[in-house]
Amino acid sequence: MIWLDGKFQIGNVHCPDKSISHRALILASISKEPSKIFNVSLCKDVLATVDCLQKLGATIVFQGSTAFVTPISKPNNKVVLDCQNSGTTARLLCGLVCGLGVEATFVGDQTLCKRPMDRVQKPLEQMGAKFKQVEGALFATKPCKLVGTHVVAEVKSAQVKSAVLLAGLFAEGKTTYTEQVATRNHTENMLVSFGCNVVVDGLSTTVQKGQPVCANSTVPNDFSSVAFPLVLAVLSGKSATFSNVCTNPLRTGLLQILQNCGLNYTLCNTKIVCGEQVADLHVFPSKFGSIVATESQVVSAIDEIPLLAVVAIATKGTHKFFGVRELQFKECNRIQAIVEMAKKCNCQCLFDGDNLTIVSQGNLPTSPHFCCHNDHRMAMCGVVLANLCGGGSVDGQPFDVSFPNFLQCLGIFPKNLALVGSDISQSKSPILMRNLAKHAGICITHTLVELPKHATDQQLMEVYNSFDGLNVTMPFKERYAQLLGANCPAVNTIGRGVVPQTTDGYGMEQAIASCGVNLANLPIWVVGAGGAAKTALCALQKHNCKVQVLNRTQSHVDSLAKQFHLQQVENPVGVLTFVPECQFEQQIQLPPSVEFVLVSAYKGQSGIKKQAEERHLTVVEGLQMLYHQGAKSFALWTGTPIQNNYLSFQHDFNNF
Ligand code: S3P
Numbered sequence: 001m002i003w004l005d006g007k008f009q010i011g012n013v014h015c016p017d018k019s020i021s022h023r024a025l026i027l028a029s030i031s032k033e034p035s036k037i038f039n040v041s042l043c044k045d046v047l048a049t050v051d052c053l054q055k056l057g058a059t060i061v062f063q064g065s066t067a068f069v070t071p072i073s074k075p076n077n078k079v080v081l082d083c084q085n086s087g088t089t090a091r092l093l094c095g096l097v098c099g100l101g102v103e104a105t106f107v108g109d110q111t112l113c114k115r116p117m118d119r120v121q122k123p124l125e126q127m128g129a130k131f132k133q134v135e136g137a138l139f140a141t142k143p144c145k146l147v148g149t150h151v152v153a154e155v156k157s158a159q160v161k162s163a164v165l166l167a168g169l170f171a172e173g174k175t176t177y178t179e180q181v182a183t184r185n186h187t188e189n190m191l192v193s194f195g196c197n198v199v200v201d202g203l204s205t206t207v208q209k210g211q212p213v214c215a216n217s218t219v220p221n222d223f224s225s226v227a228f229p230l231v232l233a234v235l236s237g238k239s240a241t242f243s244n245v246c247t248n249p250l251r252t253g254l255l256q257i258l259q260n261c262g263l264n265y266t267l268c269n270t271k272i273v274c275g276e277q278v279a280d281l282h283v284f285p286s287k288f289g290s291i292v293a294t295e296s297q298v299v300s301a302i303d304e305i306p307l308l309a310v311v312a313i314a315t316k317g318t319h320k321f322f323g324v325r326e327l328q329f330k331e332c333n334r335i336q337a338i339v340e341m342a343k344k345c346n347c348q349c350l351f352d353g354d355n356l357t358i359v360s361q362g363n364l365p366t367s368p369h370f371c372c373h374n375d376h377r378m379a380m381c382g383v384v385l386a387n388l389c390g391g392g393s394v395d396g397q398p399f400d401v402s403f404p405n406f407l408q409c410l411g412i413f414p415k416n417l418a419l420v421g422s423d424i425s426q427s428k429s430p431i432l433m434r435n436l437a438k439h440a441g442i443c444i445t446h447t448l449v450e451l452p453k454h455a456t457d458q459q460l461m462e463v464y465n466s467f468d469g470l471n472v473t474m475p476f477k478e479r480y481a482q483l484l485g486a487n488c489p490a491v492n493t494i495g496r497g498v499v500p501q502t503t504d505g506y507g508m509e510q511a512i513a514s515c516g517v518n519l520a521n522l523p524i525w526v527v528g529a530g531g532a533a534k535t536a537l538c539a540l541q542k543h544n545c546k547v548q549v550l551n552r553t554q555s556h557v558d559s560l561a562k563q564f565h566l567q568q569v570e571n572p573v574g575v576l577t578f579v580p581e582c583q584f585e586q587q588i589q590l591p592p593s594v595e596f597v598l599v600s601a602y603k604g605q606s607g608i609k610k611q612a613e614e615r616h617l618t619v620v621e622g623l624q625m626l627y628h629q630g631a632k633s634f635a636l637w638t639g640t641p642i643q644n645n646y647l648s649f650q651h652d653f654n655n656f
Contacts, residue, residue, distance in 0.1 A: 001393055001394070001395055001396070001397075001430040001433070001434060001445065001446045001447075002383065002393060002394050002396075002397045002414065002443075002444070002445045002446075003391075003392075003393045003414075003433075003434050003437040003438060003443060003444050003445075003446075004383055004386040004387050004391060004392060004393070004394075004412065004443055005391050005437070005438075005441055005442060005443045006386075006387050006389070006390040006391040006392075007387075007412075007443075008232065008387055008410040008411050008412055009410070009411030010229045010232070010233055010238070010240050010409065010410060010411065011408075011409060011410075011411050012409075013221070013225070013226055013229055013242050013409045014221065014405065014409070015041070015221050015222050015225035015226065015403050015405065015406075015409065016039045016040060016041040016042075016065065016219045016220070016221060016222060017041065017219050017220055017221065017222035017223075017224075017246050018041045018043055018045055018046055018088070018222055018224070018225075018402050019088065019158075019184060019186050019222075019224075019251075020186050020190070020217075020219045020220070020222075020246065020274075020276065021037070021040045021041040021046045021049075021219050022045070022046060022049045022088050022089065022092060023092070023162070023186050023187055023190045024037045024040070024067075024190060024217040024219060024274075025037065025040070025046070025049055025050060025053060025060065025067065025069065026049065026053065026092060026093070026096055026166065027190055027191070027194045027212050027215075028058075028067075028069035028071065028214075028215075028217070029053045029056070029058035029060070029069055029071050029072055030071055030072060030096070030100075030169070030211065030212060031069075031071050031194060031211065031212045031213060031214045031215070032071070032211055032212070032213050032214060033071070033213070033214035034068065034069060034070045034071065034214065035069055035214040035215060035216050035217070036066060036067070036068055036069070036216045037066065037067040037069065037216070037217045037218075037219065038065070038066050038216070038217070038218040038219065039065050039066075039218055039219045039220075040062070040065050040066070040067045040219055041065075041219065041222065041402075042062075042065060042404060043400060043401060043402045043403060043404055044084060044085065044086070044400050044401045044402075044404075045084070045085065045086035045088060045089060045401055045402060046086075048082065048083050048084040048085070048086045048089045049086065049088070049089045049092075049093070050067075051082065052081040052082070052083065052089060052093050053072075053093075055076065055079045055080070055081055056072055056075050056076055056079060056081070056096075056097070056100070056102075056104070057072035057073065057074065057075050057076045058070065058071060058072045072100075075100040075102045076102070077102045077103055078102075078103050078104070079102070079103075079104050079105075080104070080105045080107060081093060081097075081104050081105070081106050081107070082107050082108065083106055083107070083108040083112060083138065084108060084109050084112070085108070085109050085111055085112055085331065085376075085398075085401050086108075086112070086401075087112060087115055087159060087330075087331075088159055090106055090108060090112060090117065090120075090138055091117070091119075091120045091157075091159035091160065091162070091163050092159060092162050092163055092166060092187075093106070094106065094117070094120045094121070094124065094139065094141070094163050095120070095124060095162065095163030095164060095165070095166035095167040096163075096166045096167070097141050098124045098127070098129035098141055098144060098146060098167050098170075099146060099166060099167045099168075099169060099170030099171070100170065101143050101144055101145060101146075101170070102141070102143065103140070103141055103142055103143060104140065104141050105134050105137045105140040106137060106138040106139050106140065106141075107136070107137050107138060108138050111331055111332065111374055111375075112138065113136075113138060115329055115330075115331075116329055117138050117139050119154065119155050119157060119160050120159065120160050120163045121139055122154070123151040123154075123160060123163070123164050123177075124146075124163065124164065124167055126149050126151055127146045127147060127148070127149045127151070127164070127167055127168075127171055127175065128144055128145055128146045128147050128171075129141065129144050129146060129167070130142035130143070130144040145172075146167055146168075146170055146171035146172070147171055147172045147173065148168065148171045148172055148173030148174045148175040148176075148208075148209070149171070149175060149176075150175075150176045150178070151164050151175070151176070151177050151178070152178050153177065153178060153179040153180050155326070156179070156180055156181050156183055156299055156323075156326060157183060157326070158183035158184040158185075158186075158187070161177050161179055161183060161187065161205070162186075162187040164177045165177060165187050165188070165191065165198075165205060165207050166187070168207040168208075168209070169191075169196065169207060169209060169210060169211070169212070170209065171209055172209060173208070173209065174206050174207070174208050174209075175206065175207050175208075176204055176205065176206040177204065177205050178203055178204040179203050179204075180203070181203075181295065181296050181299045182203060182250055182296070182299065182300075183250065183299055183300075183302075184248065184250045184251055184300070185200070185205075185248070185250055186248070186276070188200055188205055189248075189274070189275035189276055190217070190274070190275060191207060191212070192275050193215045193217065193274050193275045194212035194213060194214075194215045195212060195213040195215065196208075196210055196212050197210055215274070217274045218273055218274055219274075220244050220245060220246040220273055220276060220278040221242065221243070221244050221245045221246065222245075222246065222402075222403075223245050223246055223247065223248075223251050223252050223254075224251070224303045224304060224377075224402070225402060225403040225406070226242045226245050226281070227254055227304050227307055228307060228380045228381075228383075228384055228403070228406065229242075229409055229410055230242065230281070230283055231307055231310060231311060231384055232384045232387060232388070232410065233283060234258075234263065234283050234284075234285060234286045235288075235310075235311065235314050235384075235388055236387075236388065237285040238285060239282065239283060239284045239285060240282075240283050241280065241281070241282050241283075242280070242281045242283075243269075243280045243281075244278055244280065245278065245279060245280070245281050246276050246277070246278055247267055247270070247277050247278065247279045247281065248276055248277050249277075249300065250299075250300045251300060252300065252301075253293070253297045253298065253299070253300030253301030253302075253304065254301045254304040254307065254308060256297055256300075256301075257291060257292075257293045257297050257301060257308060258286075258288070258291070258308070258311065260292065261288050261289045261290060261291050261292070262286045262287050262288040262289055263283065263286045263288070264283070264284040264285070264286045265281060265282060265283045265284065266281075266282045267279040267280070267281055267282075268280050268282070288311060288315045288317075289315075289317060290315075290317035290318055290319050290320075291308060291311065291312050291315075291317070291319040291320065291321070292319075292320050293305070293308065293320065293321045293322060294322055294323075295322045295323030298321060298322060298323050298324055299323075302326065302327075303330075303377060305321060305324055305327055305334065305338070306327075306334055306337070306338055306341075306377055306378055306381045307377070307380075307381055307384070308321070309321075309338040309341065309342060309356075309358060309381070310341075310381050310384050310385050310388075312342070312347075312358040312360055313341070313342050313345045313347050313358065313360050313364075313385065314345075314360070314362065314364060314385070314388055315360060315362055316360055316361055316362030317359075317360060317362075318357065318358075318359050319357065319358045319359075319360065320355065320356070320357050321355065321356040321357075321358075322354070322355050323354055323355065324354065324355065324356050325353060325354040330375070330377075331373075331374070331375040331376065331377065331378075331401075332372075332373035332374065332375040332378060333373075334375070334377075334378065335351050335356065337371070337372075337373050337375065337378045338356070338358075339351065339356075340371065341370055341378070341381065341382070341385065342358050342360075344365065344368050344369075344370060345360070345364055345365055345368065345385065345389075346360075346361065346363060346365060347359060347360040347361075364385075364388060364389045365389060365392075366389060366390065366391070367389070367391055367392055367393075367438060368385070368386065368389055368392040368393075369392065369393045369394075369395070369434075369656065370382035370385065370386065370392070370393070370394045370395070371394075371395050372394050372395060372396045372398070374396055374398060375398070376398045376399055376400075376401035376402050376403070377402070379394050379396055379397060379398055379399060380399060380403065380406060382394030383406070383407075383410070383412075387410075391438060393434050395430075397445055412443055413443070414442075414443040414444050414445045415442065415443070415444045415445075415468045415469065415637060415638055416444070416445045416447070416466075416467045416468045416469075417433055417444050417445065417446045417447075417467060417468065417469045417470070417471075417495075417634075417637060418446065418447040418448070418449050418463070418466075418467045418469075418470045418471070419446070419447075419448055419449065419470065419471045419472075419473060420449040420451060420460075420463050420470050420471070420472055420473070420476060421449075421450070421451070421472065421473035421474060421475075421476060422450065422451060422452065422453045422455075422474065422475055422476075423450070424448050424450055424473060425448065425450065427448055427473075428602075428623075428626060428653065429446065429448070429471060429630065430446050430448065431649075431652055431653055431656050432626060432627060432630045432649060432653075433446040433630065433634065434446070434652070435648060435649045435652045436630065436631060436634040436643055436649075437634075439643055439645055439648065440634070440638060440640045440643065442638060442640070444638075447467070449463050449470075451463065451476070453475055455476070457479075457483060460476065460479060460480060460483060461483065464480070464483075464484070464494060467495065468495055468496050468637060469493075469494075469495030469496070469498065469633065469634075469636070469637030469638075470493075470494050470495055471492055471493060471630070471633055472491055472492050472493070472494060473492070474531065477490035477491055477492055477502070477531060478490050478531075480494055480500065481500065484500040485500075486499075486500035486501065488501060488502060490502055490531055490534075490535070492504050492629065492633070493632070493633040493636055493637075495636070495637050498636050498637060501636075502535060503628075503629040503630075503632040503633050503636075504532065504535040504625075504629050505535050505536070505538055505539035506539075506628060506629060506632050507625040507626065507627070507628040507629025507630075507632070508535070508536055508539055508576075508598070508625050508628075508629075509539050509543075510628035510631075510632075510644070511598070511620050511621075511624035511625045511627070511628050511646075512574075512596070512598060512620050514624065514628075514644070514646065515596065515618050515619075515620050515624075516618070517574065517595075517596050517618060517620075519540065519543040519545060519574075520543050520544060520545075521543070521544050521545065521546075522543070522545050522546075522573045522574055523545070523546045523547075523569045523570075523571060523572050523573055523574075523593075524540055524545045524546070524547050524548075524569065524572055524573070524574045524575070524576060525547075525548050525549075525550055525569060525572040525574070525575045525576070526540070526547055526548070526549050526550070526576050526577075526578070527549075527550045527551070527575065527576065527577040527578060527579055527585060527588065527608070528549075528551060528577060528578035528579040529549060529551040529553070529556035529557060529559075529560055530578060530579075532578040532600055533549070533560075533578040534560070534563075536576055536578065537549075537560065537563075537564045538564075541564060541565070546567055546569055547564065547565075547566055547567070547569065548566060548567060548568055548569035548572070549561075549566055550588065551584075552582075552584045570591075571591060571593035572591060572593060572594055573593060573594065573595050573596070574594065574595065574596050574597065574598065575588075575590060575594055575596075575597045575598075575608055576597070576598040576600070577597070577598070577599055577600060577601075577606060577608050578600045579601070580601050580603075580604055581601065581603075581604030581605050581606065585606060585607055585608060586605075586607035587607065588607060588608060589611075590608065590611045590612065590615070590617075594612070594615075594617060595617060595618065596612075596617055596618035596619070596620065597609065597612040597617060597618070597619055597620070598619075598620040598622075598625070599619065599620070599621065599622055600622040600625060601622055602621060602622040602623045602626070623649075623650065623653065624646055627646045627649045627650075628644075628646070631643045631644070631645075
């Protein structure tokens, strides 16, 4: 989760082109001689390609963003290639591996496994490629020999075209690929730079068998990344300059589409670098009208349609996008994700199977929360929109898939917070931290770090070192206390520059105090004998309370009695329960002396809570404790005052 506070400052945007980086690395790996590639993107997708090429036998060494590539001499056989989240890696390398004629099993993450691969397998089969079924794999190749073929595109895809052209370098004779609409032509441009025999004739490209010769390449900046700060700038009425951007017209459809509805921009210092048009791009404050994106414009803005949808959402009008069905097969179903995002912003949407209409009144919501469906571009759209709304959140931050320094380029430096524990997927911490960040007016990220119950010390320390501030939950409170040399037995708050400590006791005390109860000298029953009950006993001791512990297991009560001054309490004024829903708790009868109860569990049925409600006693909710302990942790990490605003959290909690 990331909370944006609506403040940003676009600085120097450096973001090497992902598409061109993949292609340069692939061609360099099958060239005659070693070569250098300057300004390679170090995003996760490209690193997945690097890893696969290394598995196949290339040597790729980085010095900063310069890659030194020694080509594959004899390709390794029977390799497993992990393409992670990258469709380009899977599809382009499918063509390459079929050309090399080796056996390889391609795997990927959950999202990639859902994306269609038959679109690349079918045309390669036409050329003689062979595939086999492997459980859980994207696909697996068998040894084969390719022959030059004329392939006619069935889908509008540069990845499929590129796979066929790469395979064509190894196929006997000539391979021609004819497409329906012109898609990005980086593979063709780079084949020319690498001295291959390529002829482009309208929508047909022909390549002849032959090995690329070495070519050192320089990768320009990625328009698909630049587009995010660009749109944020112009929609906020600002100017911005982006240098050294690849302005290949088959990639910059967004500029044409937005120019037609009001974008004011100029290109200067235009030059050709490694076969690609590169320029400096200046954008100026612009007032937009309705967007109309034609089918061919959509193809050259295929990755920017979600961002154009952000412009549509922020701009009053009826906006139309034609021929966008392919977006259903991207890193997530982007049509569905766009519709969801637009509806959160009070827009109407219509998708007829290929064309999308968004009707916007231009009224942006306050503090929206967007789901990115684990898709890097949807996440970046969410960040842009949240900033335009003056503040808002996105449920994930997978920016490093394509644009690792995205936030820095927007001048956004969040505090990186986390909760570490086991079995925490249902945690309310993200909603809590979002609420606290919103009220403190600062930008944060919040991550749920799930570790196995028996995580090693090294794993725990790695997590500790990866964040600015962490809350710790079961079963690691004692482990971190030991590892970090805390002067208390269990900690829930750790982080850079923060003394490891627990704020759980404070959370309880504050929750009780804010319900108007003064704990001093009160007789109390504590139900439970676990970690939370122990923390409560410490806090009650400070207030001089007379305490009796009730627990199903007498030996646990006896061992607590040794540590704490426990006694028989006949007429408790308060009953604090720290056990989950269970028979033991259900059977406890509240004596007539009880005036308040505290119920730490906020899920499940509590017999104590039920009786207290029937008798109209004060009930301190577990959620209140959660809020106050989190508020203190947050203050410690961020150096802001401790917030005491439970009602706003309760509202967010109920409405999230
Ligand atoms: C890409 C082509 C496009 C694009 C993807 C990168 C490429 O995919 O969406 O992000 O580098 O060739 P399709 O070929 O599926 O349209």
